[in-house]
Amino acid sequence: MSMTRAEVKITVAKLIEASYSKDKGLTTKIMAEKGSFKLTVDQSGTATLSGNAGVLTFSGTPTLEKIGIKVKRISISFENKGEMNIGYSATVNLAVISLTVNGDFDLEELITSCSGLLCSAARALKGRNRAYEAELESIMGR
DSSP states (O other): OOOOHHHHHHHHHHHHHHHHHHOHHHHHHHHHSSEEEEEEEOTTOEEEEEETTEEEEEEOHHHHHHHTOOOSEEEEEEEEOSTTEEEEEEEEEOSSOEEEEEEEEEHHHHHHHSOSHHHHHHHHHHHHHHHHHHHHHHHHTO
């Protein structure tokens, strides 16, 4: 089975979502820290997110099964460039081929656009903060 570059990008996003579902606090610390961090998934589906802030191990199998890919290994190197901008280089090793995709994403946009319960809560919180700011501005007469 082969993968497209778009499928690799979706896989990266879904694995980050799975990491947040496992331990949002540690995931946030790892991803928000300036500098680099890494996410790997081995042949058995064990995923490891690691950086200076710590190491988080979780199952990547459900994510990969939903996407429908059988991998030998996924290795994603990230760099927090600041301002919620995360650059990445993802290499997916399948049975016969290897595909590397580079890109970047806005961390806040990724968190608030995903579909899990955590993401719904983040969207609600973001909306609530905007509502508070609007109310404060109206009170202050701006």
